[in-house]
Amino acid sequence: MPEAPPRVVFGAGSVGRIGAELDAIGVKRPLVCTTPGRSDALAEVRRHLGGRLAGVCDRAALHVPIACVREAVAEVDRLSPDALISIGGGAAVGLAKAVARERPLPIVAVPTTYAGSEMTSIWGITNGDEKRTGRDATVRPRLVVYDPELTLSLPADVSAASGMNAIAHAVEAMYAANAGPDATAAADEAIRDLARALPMVVARPDDLAGRTLALRGAQAAGLALERASMGLHHKICHVLGGTFGLPHAATHAAVLPHVVAFNAPAAPEAMARIASALGVEDAAAGLAALSRSLGLTASLRDLGLRDADLDRAAELVASSSYGNPRPATVADVRTVLKNAF
Numbered sequence: 001m002p003e004a005p006p007r008v009v010f011g012a013g014s015v016g017r018i019g020a021e022l023d024a025i026g027v028k029r030p031l032v033c034t035t036p037g038r039s040d041a042l043a044e045v046r047r048h049l050g051g052r053l054a055g056v057c058d059r060a061a062l063h064v065p066i067a068c069v070r071e072a073v074a075e076v077d078r079l080s081p082d083a084l085i086s087i088g089g090g091a092a093v094g095l096a097k098a099v100a101r102e103r104p105l106p107i108v109a110v111p112t113t114y115a116g117s118e119m120t121s122i123w124g125i126t127n128g129d130e131k132r133t134g135r136d137a138t139v140r141p142r143l144v145v146y147d148p149e150l151t152l153s154l155p156a157d158v159s160a161a162s163g164m165n166a167i168a169h170a171v172e173a174m175y176a177a178n179a180g181p182d183a184t185a186a187a188d189e190a191i192r193d194l195a196r197a198l199p200m201v202v203a204r205p206d207d208l209a210g211r212t213l214a215l216r217g218a219q220a221a222g223l224a225l226e227r228a229s230m231g232l233h234h235k236i237c238h239v240l241g242g243t244f245g246l247p248h249a250a251t252h253a254a255v256l257p258h259v260v261a262f263n264a265p266a267a268p269e270a271m272a273r274i275a276s277a278l279g280v281e282d283a284a285a286g287l288a289a290l291s292r293s294l295g296l297t298a299s300l301r302d303l304g305l306r307d308a309d310l311d312r313a314a315e316l317v318a319s320s321s322y323g324n325p326r327p328a329t330v331a332d333v334r335t336v337l338k339n340a341f
Contacts, residue, residue, distance in 0.1 A: 006119060006144045008219065012208060015110065015147040018048050022108065025142055029054040030108065031081035033072060033096040038088045041112050041150045045087055054081035060088060060095040062248055063126040063241050069098040076103045089113030089162060090248065097123040097139040107141040112150045114162040114214055116169055119144065119222025131242025146219060148211040156202045160294035163198040163214055164253035166221035167191055171256065172231050173224035175263060175270035175325045183227035184273065186220045191277035193217030195290060202294050231324035233259040236333070239316045246303050253296045254303060257288035258340045266326035300340045310337050
């Protein structure tokens with residue numbers, strides 16, 4: 001598959017074009033990867049594709065457990081589809097990517113959250129209590145259909161957490177060592193759009209204007225994520241999710257202000273850009289205030305982490321190599337975790 005960015009179809013009602021878009025890339029019998037809770041979006045996609053679906057695998061789950069991947073690969077072997085359609089958030093597209101690593105098939109993504117991973121070549125799989133991630137151009141979706149009408153049923157609290165997850169992608173792109181002007185421009189757009197959109201979505205979940213702006217921000221955050229390496233924040237969240245089972249998006253929201261505060265002395269220019277995009281004086285304080293205004297849980301304890309887990313979590317994070325503007329020792333990571341606890 002080409003390394004070019006996905007073709008993007010954007011706007012209210014755009015899911016109605018999915019049949020023509022599949023025809024344009026030669027897809028005839030796609031298999032859907034989704035979660036059990038996305039029956040409404042699945043029904044809408046099915047309405048526009050009629051009987052051309054090869055089948056539906058609704059086994060997608062947070063952090064992409066290896067057991068779910070094996071079941072989905074078995075479905076591919078049984079049904080012989082010529083493409084995969086992910087319907088949902090990061091779990092759905094994550095499952096499609098994991099399957100495509102085993103059975104090379106083009107992916108069409110229909111996002112219903114603000115994860116942004118549909119724009120990237122990044123994959124992740126959890127095996128036991130270890131989450132592995134990597135980049136592979138062959139699993140980057142060929143087509144992404146952003147229809148804000150499909151996000152209207154996403155609850156306000158889930159929308160807020162998902163949006164903060166997207167902001168985290170943009171924030172880390174701002175201070176990534178390999179981030180060029182295109183990555184930082186996308187990150188700036190993402191933070192600005194999401195900081196405006198998420199309060200609108202929480203206040204009025206049925207407001208299509210807020211949902212549309214949030215999807216715009218999510219797309220930009222996904223581009224930033226693809227164009228830059230991620231640092232300490234993402235490593236912490238992968239460990240907390242993959243090893244300790246914490247919810248993915250809500251964990252991003254709880255941890256992000258504390259990692260930004262830790263990195264601030266080593267990346268003053270990036271912090272100034274983040275603060276400007278948020279419309280505040282201090283990046284870390286602004287992120288914390290935004291998360292509070294959205295009613296999100298700020299405590300890792302409330303999300304399920306135990307005090308007894310802090311040492312092991314810090315050791316797991318510090319044992320890996322990753323880019324970050326400020327080196328972090330085990331003690332540093334434990335302090336960040338404790339501050340978020």
